[in-house]
Amino acid sequence: MKKKTTADIIENNKISDGIYSLRLKTELSNGILPGQFIGVYTENSSRILPRPISICEADEDKKELRVVYRVSGKGTGDIAAMKAGDKVHILGILGNGYDLECLKDKKNIVIMAGGIGIPPMLGLAKEIAKEFGGDNDKQISAVLGYRNSDTFLMKEFEKYCKVYVATDDGSLGYSGNVIDAMREHKLTPDIIFACGPLPMLRGVKSCAQVADIPAYISLEERMACGVGACLGCVCKTVKKDAHSNVNNARICTDGPVFLAAEVDI
Ligand SMILES: Cc1cc2nc3c(=O)[nH]c(=O)nc-3n(C[C@H](O)[C@H](O)[C@H](O)COP(=O)(O)OP(=O)(O)OC[C@H]3O[C@@H](n4cnc5c(N)ncnc54)[C@H](O)[C@@H]3O)c2cc1C
Ligand code: FES
Structure with missing residues (x-):
């Protein structure tokens, strides 16, 4: 059930240039699927709509949710100014999320994520590793695309899967986009999960069409x-x-x- 509630801010830390990790104590932390999101309200009354932000991690036992966001305008700027100890209004839980049922007969799983599409895929990598990590038949890889070597969450992905990096400026990993990086590393997925900018998702869609494999994409419009x-x-x-x-x-x-x-x- 969707509801508006008040959450306590545990941390709201800058983890990279313009990127923040917001950890919340909230009753909404139960039964989250990777790919679902919350609406985060700012305290500014001229901005009445909540900002949609994907859930990066959820911990039912600790009653915590973590979101990772880029400051891209006034609303996210207001959120970045919030401090640990403050309260914030959130709306959730929103959206459908990724259903891992589709993975049962798949062996080579590739997560592709670009920019601020990376945070929700950390939760997905964690859930896939929890469900199939001990299965030697399954290979789980993530191809992460950043603007430059000022990365975020990369080390956390390494706990759950093999990580390949691509950067726009070539300062780390493959120089170019995540689709070319996947080809360069000769990854041959039988299923793709992707989140990122629209041109990247269009590329993923056409790549999956050519290879005749399913691709599940998250649209953050x-x-x-x-x-x-x-x-x-x-x-x-x-x-x-x-x-x-x-x-x-x-x-x-x-x-x-x-x-x-x-x-x-
Ligand atoms: C399902 C979903 C999940 C998302 N997950 C994340 C995430 O995990 N991390 C993250 O940094 N960002 C995420 N975004 C994008 C984030 O919602 C926008 O960056 C944010 O709303 C911009 O608000 P602003 O006030 O700072 O920007 P402004 O440009 O000042 O916003 C003006 C208005 O446009 C809307 N808006 C502007 N850009 C976007 C956008 N790209 N997407 C949706 N609405 C927009 C805002 O809601 C607001 O109403 C997600 C978006 C969606 C739809
Ligand atoms: S944002 Fe209103 S219907 Fe989706």
């Missing part, structure tokens, strides 16, 4: 209400939306995770 009411986040799909009876999906409620072949991006 602009949103308003976040709860399915305003239709401000629709994308075209092959399936009909039960709400509007047209080939539209609401990213905030039907997504943000979709099978790439089913969405027009």
Whole structure:
């Protein structure tokens, strides 16, 4: 059930240039699927809409949620100014998340993530490793794309899978994008999970189409209400939306995770 609640800020630390890790104590930490997100409200009354931020990690026992965000405007700027000990209003839990059922018959699992699409994939890598990490038949890799060598979360991914890095400026790992890095490292996935900028997701979709494999992508497009009411986040799909009876999906409620072949991006 979605609800607005108050969370306690445990930490809100800068972990890279313009990137912050926000850890919250909240009752909403139960039963989270990787890829789900929360709406984070700022205390500024001129910004009434919550900012959608993906859950990076959830700990049911400690009742904690962690999100990692980039300061990209006024709302995220307000969030970065919050301090440990402050309270923050959040809306959650939102979105569908990744369903790991699709992994049962897959051996070579590749996570591809770029920029601020990286945080939700840490939670996914952790869940996949928890479910299949002891299975020698499964190979789990992550290809992470950064602007430059000022990376974030990379070391944390290494706890769960083999990590390959690509940077736009070539200062670390492969020089170029994550799709070319995957080819360079001769990774041959039989399933891909991806989150990142739209051009990257388009590349993942076409790559998966050519290889005839499923790719599940998370769309982090602009949103308003976040709860399915305003239709401000629709994308075209092959399936009909039960709400509007047209080939539209609401990213905030039907997504943000979709099978790439089913969405027009
Ligand atoms: C499902 C989902 C998950 C996301 N997860 C993360 C995450 O884990 N980390 C992270 O750093 N960012 C994430 N984003 C993007 C984040 O929501 C935007 O960067 C943020 O809303 C920008 O707000 P702002 O006020 O700082 O920017 P402004 O540009 O000042 O915002 C103006 C308005 O546009 C909206 N907006 C602007 N850019 C975006 C955008 N890219 N996506 C959605 N709304 C936007 C804002 O909600 C606001 O209403 C996610 C977005 C979605 C939809
Ligand atoms: S943001 Fe309002 S319907 Fe999705």
